Amino acid sequence: MSALAELEKRSYWIGIVKGLLITGRHFILNLTGIRKRPTIEYPEKRRKYSNRFMGIHVLTLKPTGEIACTACMLCATNCPADCIHIVAAESPNPNIEKYPAVYEIDLMRCVFCGFCEEACPVDAVRMGRDYEYAELSERNFVIGIDYLAHRPQLKKKNVSVFHEPEKTFKSTVRAD
Amino acid sequence: MAKVKINGKDFEVPTGQNLVDAAENLGIDIPHYCYHPGLSIAGQCRMCYVEQPGNSKLQIACNMKCSDGLEVITDSPKVKDAVKWSLEFHLINHPIDCPICDQAGECGLQDYYMEVGKYSSEMREHKQIKQKAVDLGEKIVLDKERCILCGRCVRFTQEVSKTSELGIYNRGDRSVIGTVNDEVMKDNYQVNTVDICPVGALTSKDFRFEQRVWFLKEVSSVCNGCSAGCNIDTHHKSGKHIYRLKPRYNPEVNEYWMCDDGRPTYKTANYDHRLTAAKLGGVELPTNEAVTTWMNDLRTLIATERTDEIAAWIHPDLTSEEITSIVKTLRDEFGISQFYSEDADKSARDDKTVDQLLKRADLWCNTQGFLKVTSALKLKLGSLNQLEERLAQAKINHLVIFGSEKNVGVQSLKRIRAALPADCFTVLISPRLQNAELFSHSLAIPSISHYEKNGTIMNWKKIEQKLGSDFRMFKSAWSVEEILTSLSQEYQRPQKEVSRA
Numbered sequence: 001m002s003a004l005a006e007l008e009k010r011s012y013w014i015g016i017v018k019g020l021l022i023t024g025r026h027f028i029l030n031l032t033g034i035r036k037r038p039t040i041e042y043p044e045k046r047r048k049y050s051n052r053f054m055g056i057h058v059l060t061l062k063p064t065g066e067i068a069c070t071a072c073m074l075c076a077t078n079c080p081a082d083c084i085h086i087v088a089a090e091s092p093n094p095n096i097e098k099y100p101a102v103y104e105i106d107l108m109r110c111v112f113c114g115f116c117e118e119a120c121p122v123d124a125v126r127m128g129r130d131y132e133y134a135e136l137s138e139r140n141f142v143i144g145i146d147y148l149a150h151r152p153q154l155k156k157k158n159v160s161v162f163h164e165p166e167k168t169f170k171s172t173v174r175a176d
Numbered sequence: 177m178a179k180v181k182i183n184g185k186d187f188e189v190p191t192g193q194n195l196v197d198a199a200e201n202l203g204i205d206i207p208h209y210c211y212h213p214g215l216s217i218a219g220q221c222r223m224c225y226v227e228q229p230g231n232s233k234l235q236i237a238c239n240m241k242c243s244d245g246l247e248v249i250t251d252s253p254k255v256k257d258a259v260k261w262s263l264e265f266h267l268i269n270h271p272i273d274c275p276i277c278d279q280a281g282e283c284g285l286q287d288y289y290m291e292v293g294k295y296s297s298e299m300r301e302h303k304q305i306k307q308k309a310v311d312l313g314e315k316i317v318l319d320k321e322r323c324i325l326c327g328r329c330v331r332f333t334q335e336v337s338k339t340s341e342l343g344i345y346n347r348g349d350r351s352v353i354g355t356v357n358d359e360v361m362k363d364n365y366q367v368n369t370v371d372i373c374p375v376g377a378l379t380s381k382d383f384r385f386e387q388r389v390w391f392l393k394e395v396s397s398v399c400n401g402c403s404a405g406c407n408i409d410t411h412h413k414s415g416k417h418i419y420r421l422k423p424r425y426n427p428e429v430n431e432y433w434m435c436d437d438g439r440p441t442y443k444t445a446n447y448d449h450r451l452t453a454a455k456l457g458g459v460e461l462p463t464n465e466a467v468t469t470w471m472n473d474l475r476t477l478i479a480t481e482r483t484d485e486i487a488a489w490i491h492p493d494l495t496s497e498e499i500t501s502i503v504k505t506l507r508d509e510f511g512i513s514q515f516y517s518e519d520a521d522k523s524a525r526d527d528k529t530v531d532q533l534l535k536r537a538d539l540w541c542n543t544q545g546f547l548k549v550t551s552a553l554k555l556k557l558g559s560l561n562q563l564e565e566r567l568a569q570a571k572i573n574h575l576v577i578f579g580s581e582k583n584v585g586v587q588s589l590k591r592i593r594a595a596l597p598a599d600c601f602t603v604l605i606s607p608r609l610q611n612a613e614l615f616s617h618s619l620a621i622p623s624i625s626h627y628e629k630n631g632t633i634m635n636w637k638k639i640e641q642k643l644g645s646d647f648r649m650f651k652s653a654w655s656v657e658e659i660l661t662s663l664s665q666e667y668q669r670p671q672k673e674v675s676r677a
Contacts, residue, residue, distance in 0.1 A: 070276045071276070071385070072275030072276060072280075072388075073388045073391075074275065077388065077390065077391075078281075088385040088386075089385060090385065091621050095275050096308060097273075097308060098276040098385055121275050122275070132334075165514075
């Protein structure tokens, strides 16, 4: 047994000094920014997520401002978490046959897999980029059309690709 | 029997049977739209092409009867190619709006496209634009774009309902289904056209947009609308909600059809109309406690030998098993002698066909079974007038009412309610909320609705038919047999000594 170990065994203050040295080293490294910190100062600074990040869903709109969803329920069929609830109805607009009177997603059940987005034939539901959602009651995690299609974060940029004719239907036009 | 050869294999089928049906029974699928076994042959859709050796032209199977020596091939490349192009012709003007079409999931076009189609369209012309969501009838909606003009609905109104209301108007790709002067169809069998429509052109207003068909499960049952006893399939979603009824083939009773009055009978089984929890004077309590409460009152009357003050009201909508169980428990076990019911004799006597087709005048579904069981059990039944009289004389202290879920039973219940003295202990066993509201002061025990029942009912032809449900919509709603078994167990359970003080 070495002399130092013998001394440590006898007196406690050596251990305290060693521990304080470790604390002090981390303190100085973090304070001066010599070492890159893994944490960020969250509300002021935000992490940059990948473009493919799947956050809270978005319901897209037609250029006229109506909801693009046709209430075909393919998203609800494809949903592995069974979290989409749709009530279809006859649209008040005579040019549209069917629309969702109720479109609700239960965020507590949702696993954010994006299968709804894949199933949608008219690009009506997309995975958005928002991930901050805090509520006091579980009930408030069931979000409806108001939040999905008209929340301020979207800045009304959620127009369905399906309703921009120059983007779609190109493949169906035959080249002669 | 005829010996036929299909795809090189020998089969024996009944002579004269249609080839499409015969092949379907043998597990060989021949695509078809216009052919329906309950209707005449039109040969319009050209989907059921088969090849006959020695005949250079393809033939349509729906126009072939099975006879000895018939030899056809249904899966040769020539046949498949012909069917594929037939399908493309059907789809030339079809909008392919499957996402908003109610037929998606049970659509002939979808099925056969996946089976024999799978081409990319060769058409360069624009599709014909026609009217959508046309109000064709009181209960049906027509989408003229989706129609493939198979003519099944037209033949149905000509041959089965015999109203001849529908026809095909205009020519070529402008042909549409319609009525004369665009009148609204008033046929009482019009929703059958929705069932036989192979595409989503005709949809039922009641079911329109309600639910996608792939969420629904089918359970075979029998309609409780009248004494005809049409065989049906109940379409429900995970045992929580019934969405529609569809006729099921039974050559002895209803063939392929049912009337429109029978279709909405499922509505009383759904949440809005159901008594979902036992209630005592409007306060909810668990069903088993409700049975105990009932037994407590019944026990005092039985113990003091006042069973002549107890009466029971039954009706001919109960299944034969339910009536047997009521009589065995209440009469044989508890010694109740007074049973009153709707006049089943009269409704059986007055029973006649309303429209020469299916619907009958007797609105009770088990009148014949009721008469058979009550006479076999030698049950003495009083009439409604007699019950009212006894109630007016205040000779009844305990009344058990088995309330029907149908509107036809409400009138009698209202009369009983009016005659009921305030101090009479009333037990209502019914699936219907409206009945419980009528007897709001009484003990109401929820029972299961007709479409959740397992049992036997007998139609006017005295054909016994099974109800084979496998779902229960509410845990608190028990079947009549379960309620009575629980009651009798409660009766036999040894009672704690009443305090001796």
